[in-house]
Ligand code: HSO
């Protein structure tokens with residue numbers, strides 16, 4: 001149990017060091033026959049995708065995912081034929097409707113003010129083509145497709161391309177196909193990992209290059225997104241998930257443990273518990289143990305790995321200190337299980353999402369609460385936000401001034417231009433201030 005300065009130290013993160021688990025390094029060495037850094041692996045894959053396009057995608061998918069897809073695109077018949085049971089189908093519809101309903105409330109318009117100066121404003125336009133990365137790996141993340149594509153659709157993006165790694169038999173999970181169909185998406189490709197990010201950034205014969213790539217992924221996907229940034233836009237760098245629970249003595253140890261374990265079953269997850277009550281910490285310890293034992297495999301191993309390898313437990317002197325630690329850590333999820341969570345909201349400065357009270361557990365947020373579950377991880381909530389409509393729009397500044405304004409502010413512009421040593425700039429302004437015969441009159 002960490003306290004005081006030790007807790008501050010343990011919850012301080014530097015974004016530049018993406019933690020690389022030993023298991024990842026071991027897998028790299030087994031795959032490549034030499035000890036490479038994850039960055040070196042991603043560089044290799046990206047360069048190959050850029051040089052050889054679809055063939056590189058096929059080869060890397062075969063090598064890393066265990067299936068070599070001859071045809072990368074999911075065909076129309078496969079998409080149309082996917083079936084899940086009625087109840088799951090209904091839940092998919094519910095999730096889509098809830099997420100859409102949430103993003104339709106996000107203010108996302110521009111402004112154009114016609115005033116005495118003429119007109120100044122911002123045009124807001126949807127991006128043209130967006131890539132959505134849906135992780136495969138341990139679980140088929142149906143919800144991630146919904147939670148990334150819907151904000152893009154609400155933004156008005158006309159063209160959405162989805163990539164997701166195939167299972168070892170080459171299939172894409174039927175629920176992902178059904179969700180895609182419900183969303184009206186038709187461009188799906190069975191390719192994942194860094195190679196998928198490369199394909200979306202550079203384009204290949206099968207996969208069109210996109211303007212922006214969104215969606216969470218493993219370490220290799222995150223590194224690839226960092227490396228292609230500039231070729232394509234990147235919404236943020238969501239990686240392994242974290243949940244920080246702030247609990248006081250009123251919290252239910254059963255719920256606290258359940259929420260920590262829910263996120264712990266994600267690969268590489270980091271559960272953090274900050275409590276003002278020593279009794280609660282002890283009770284949660286026992287609950288974690290019991291609930292872990294009760295989980296089926298493989299979930300128990302996944303969750304146990306996160307708890308044993310990365311869980312942090314902090315005893316805070318007050319709720320103020322708990323919130324200050326939470327802001328320092330900047331968690332993807334901040335869960336407030338306290339007597340009066342609303343009274344703490346004003347102190348929340350850095351988090352991907354804040355979940356207030358027992359009826360708002362983060363697991364519900366993963367599916368049907370409304371806001372996208374694609375949130376900044378690894379401390380990037382210091383400067384990034386959850387996926388939202390604005391990620392899928394660009395802003396165009398509008399300048400439409402009139403003659404009177406030109407006369408008023410032109411001299412200041414010319415003066416600044418000369419101070420920068422940029423004579424042609426100054427003259428461009430002054431030519432309008434002193435028009436010559438034959439110039440068209442100003443607006
Ligand atoms: N909690 C994960 C998202 C997710 N959970 C998808 C279940 N499915 C990252 O925020």
Ligand code: ZN
Nearest residue numbers: 262263266366
């Ligand atoms: Zn989750």
